[in-house]
Amino acid sequence: MDQWVVLTQIALAAVLGASIGLERELNAQPAGLRTHMLVSLGAGLFTLSGAYLPGDDPTRIAAQVVTGIGFLGGGAILREGANIRGLTTAASLWVTAAIGTAVGLRWWFPAVATTVLALLVLSLVKYVEREALPRRRLLEITLTLEPDARLDRVEQEVMEALPRSRILKVSYSLTGQALVLTSQPQNGTSLSVIGERLRGLAGVHGVEISR
Template identity: 60%
Template sequence: MTVQDVMDWTVIPPLLLALLLGAVVGLEREIGAQPAGLRTHMLVAVGAALFTAAGFELGADRTRIAAQVVTGIGFLGAGAIFKEGVNISGLTTAASLWVTAAIGLASGLRLYWAAVVVTAVALAALWLFKVAEANWLPDRHRIRITLTLAPDHALDEVERAAVGTLPTAHVLRIDYAGHDQSIVLTARGDNDTSLSAIAEALRRLDGVQGVEISR
């Protein structure tokens, strides 16, 4: 076996570790039905590890390799972020992709314990975030409501009635153009909130002709 063969084989352990650790983080995202799940995180981790390991073997500047990986992962993370109504989703998944790339970089540099510890910290942060969001941050869950009003119906009457029906609601915008008028509100609504029940309650208000709700 030649020296080159030995060098080739030494690259395998960091790649396998990166693949495993990326799968661990990706599995948590996959269970949460996030846009970037198991396969994406595995590929990010092993790709970052391979770039780093290859540069390490060739004697390239490690900081330049890391900078290129971070730049590339920025574009991928941006693709995981999207807007839904008044909510912005995917920020946590984008951050998990960024951390997964760092885990791959650490694996490629043979910083095995650092990669394992960061994976454990990332999992703890993702889990604690879910617990905190469910129990201590109810205002993070918001729904957007658009009420279409009957022509010439008093806007203030509908506004008071809507806020009375949904105590957590507040008005974002009021549109009035001739006979077309509408009120846009936002209100608290977690994943267990029945949107159809809210729509039905608002539809019964005097002057309301249409209801549109989105998370």
């Protein structure tokens, strides 16, 4: 009978991990269906191993699972220009490991309830963020300057050209021929409009914008 319970735990860990992984897979995230299934399976099996070893504490092994999943989550985080991608996927891997651990401890209801809540967060809350909350992505703007351009003057003109944008960081190249800005533009402002405004500034030779 115990073997059937263990088999049920392993199967349930795989199914719950697959539920979250499928959502990530459908959204073309770097860690998808197989990754989340394996994370949940591994966390569940580690917890089971700790529970059945004589004199061992399953919570101690569960703590090591949390440490190990941090390295896997770090691999899902990507940098694209001034923006960071993959934080939500890294968090979903962390939650999936917790679900697998709960299944290994036979906490059936918390494991299933957490899976349902995680799916609601990934789908419903994402819709609310997209439709109801303002979305201001970071832009990395590189301005190539004319040889005789004054950096302080160009920087002031940039502030005037983008009055409703938040300039979070300003840096200069070693040669003084490039100005790099990290900015949060106003919602709805297209990249072409931003590029056109900056290209028309005195002393600016070229504009490159990346997200």
